[in-house]
Amino acid sequence: MRTIAHLSDLHFGRTEAKVVRALLLDLEHHRPDLVIISGDLTQRARSHQFAEARAFLSHIPAPALVVPGNHDLYPLYRPLARLFRPRAKFHRNLPGHDVRPVWADSAVVAMGLDSTRSLRWKSGALKDSHLDHLETTLAEANPKAARVVFMHHPPATTSGGHPYETLVEHGIDLVLTGHVHHAHVELINGEKGGSLVLVQATTACSTRLREDSNGYCLVRLDGDHMEVGVQGWSGEVFHTIRHHWFEKRYGVWRGIAHPTHVFPP
Numbered sequence: 001m002r003t004i005a006h007l008s009d010l011h012f013g014r015t016e017a018k019v020v021r022a023l024l025l026d027l028e029h030h031r032p033d034l035v036i037i038s039g040d041l042t043q044r045a046r047s048h049q050f051a052e053a054r055a056f057l058s059h060i061p062a063p064a065l066v067v068p069g070n071h072d073l074y075p076l077y078r079p080l081a082r083l084f085r086p087r088a089k090f091h092r093n094l095p096g097h098d099v100r101p102v103w104a105d106s107a108v109v110a111m112g113l114d115s116t117r118s119l120r121w122k123s124g125a126l127k128d129s130h131l132d133h134l135e136t137t138l139a140e141a142n143p144k145a146a147r148v149v150f151m152h153h154p155p156a157t158t159s160g161g162h163p164y165e166t167l168v169e170h171g172i173d174l175v176l177t178g179h180v181h182h183a184h185v186e187l188i189n190g191e192k193g194g195s196l197v198l199v200q201a202t203t204a205c206s207t208r209l210r211e212d213s214n215g216y217c218l219v220r221l222d223g224d225h226m227e228v229g230v231q232g233w234s235g236e237v238f239h240t241i242r243h244h245w246f247e248k249r250y251g252v253w254r255g256i257a258h259p260t261h262v263f264p265p
Contacts, residue, residue: 044075
């Protein structure tokens with residue numbers, strides 16, 4: 001079994017210290033095997049905001065993978081930097097974190113895709129090069145490992161890029177995204193068969209709230225079984241506010257209301 005903590009939209013520069021501390025304590029309690037952060041680590045890509053994000057990453061009790069979000073690129077009021085070196089601060093301030101990170105073992109292969117675009121502020125897109133990267137990574141991975149993709153923008157909100165159908169066709173089991181500051185779990189069925197589970201996380205510790213309170217998601221994978229726990233902020237601690245369970249049969253994921261597979265506590 002593997003446990004993945006999925007965080008998104010931290011927005012350092014617009015965070016509350018109490019929430020950040022509680023978030024780290026909750027991660028310490030659950031001890032995930034991997035932490036994935038799907039973009040927007042900063043509010044305006046300023047160096048001191050990246051420094052706060054880097055300090056946060058250093059306290060995470062597990063390997064951490066990150067991809068940039070649109071807020072992590074040079075802002076639009078720096079047009080030349082935005083055009084010619086949009087991710088320069090991300091690379092400089094988060095050394096060792098590639099924009100296409102990969103983590104793999106016998107049970108899980110997780111691949112990060114950079115959906116940000118320098119000529120767009122909010123929207124993103126996947127390109128053919130992302131799919132080439134996927135195919136190369138999957139060719140080297142354990143064929144029985146769960147296939148996880150994470151990016152900042154949900155594919156449904158991308159413009160001119162590849163939709164969910166393409167990821168289903170590549171045998172992806174789980175897609176982790178952020179951007180919309182709303183926790184959402186959904187089963188996506190492909191038009192030609194196959195399926196995947198979409199997990200969108202709300203903002204983990206930012207004061208930039210929309211529909212949801214602060215939160216993140218805990219995903220547990222065990223062979224053909226998946227559990228998604230949505231963690232929410234009560235004002236004092238993070239706690240599980242709802243569960244979703246999925247089971248894979250004959251290569252297709254389906255939601256189940258009453259799981260027979262029991263995950264260890």
